[in-house]
Amino acid sequence: MAKKSKARAQTLSPRQQSPQKPLTSRRWRLKLVIGGAVLAVALGVGGLVRFLQQRDLAPHLQGTGDKHYTQGTAGAAVVIKEFSDYT
Amino acid sequence: MQRFEGQVQLVLYPFALNPTSEVATQAAWCAGEQGKFWEFHHMLYRRQELWSRLTAPLERLIDFAKDVNLDTATLRSCVESGRMQDRMQADKAYGQQLQVSSTPTMFINGYRIVGTQSEGELVRLIRQELNRVRPQGQ
Numbered sequence: 168m169a170k171k172s173k174a175r176a177q178t179l180s181p182r183q184q185s186p187q188k189p190l191t192s193r194r195w196r197l198k199l200v201i202g203g204a205v206l207a208v209a210l211g212v213g214g215l216v217r218f219l220q221q222r223d224l225a226p227h228l229q230g231t232g233d234k235h236y237t238q239g240t241a242g243a244a245v246v247i248k249e250f251s252d253y254t
Numbered sequence: 255m256q257r258f259e260g261q262v263q264l265v266l267y268p269f270a271l272n273p274t275s276e277v278a279t280q281a282a283w284c285a286g287e288q289g290k291f292w293e294f295h296h297m298l299y300r301r302q303e304l305w306s307r308l309t310a311p312l313e314r315l316i317d318f319a320k321d322v323n324l325d326t327a328t329l330r331s332c333v334e335s336g337r338m339q340d341r342m343q344a345d346k347a348y349g350q351q352l353q354v355s356s357t358p359t360m361f362i363n364g365y366r367i368v369g370t371q372s373e374g375e376l377v378r379l380i381r382q383e384l385n386r387v388r389p390q391g392q
Contacts, residue, residue, distance in 0.1 A: 242263075243262050246262075246263050253282070
């Protein structure tokens with residue numbers, strides 16, 4: 168019986184023979200890499216959405232202040248559009 | 255505005271967020287029909303505490319209108335007719351298109367500013383924008 172056990176031990180792959188600690192460490196590293204990738208993708212998507220929103224503003228803002236009350240010079244280099252609530 | 259004369263234009267979009275503000279907005283535009291928009295506009299802010307918590311502020315606003323020499327009967331009939339509703343809704347729609355969700359929100363050209371800013375900060379941002387669109391020496 169003892170001989171048989173020895174033979175089985177010899178057939179174990181190097182991975183199975185490796186201690187538990189490095190395996191856990193590898194799993195953590197994998198989790199960190201995946202977490203980092205997910206975070207990077209989320210930040211990228213957020214940045215892209217923000218960029219697209221700002222880019223979309225430009226054509227909308229070209230509308231003039233027709234029927235709106237204005238102060239200052241028409242056709243000025245800087246146009247301030249103010250949205251305010253009286254309450 | 256005076257310090258940037260000739261360089262800056264302010265376009266005002268009254269953006270009513272509640273029924274009380276809707277009445278005030280319509281009253282301001284109706285005052286505008288009598289050539290007194292800005293007087294009425296400034297008065298609404300000056301006396302905000304006196305009317306902004308009322309659920310039906312029209313009577314109080316009509317009282318105020320006397321102080322800026324508005325024809326109060328005309329003002330009342332203008333507001334009650336609801337003919338400024340479309341204008342108000344159009345501004346709301348425009349604000350929503352620009353993702354305006356709170357007030358005050360300003361756009362200095364394409365640059366969005368949300369929340370109340372100090373005068374100094376506004377001046378800084380306007381100067382920054384002027385420098386961007388009109389670089390020095392040009």
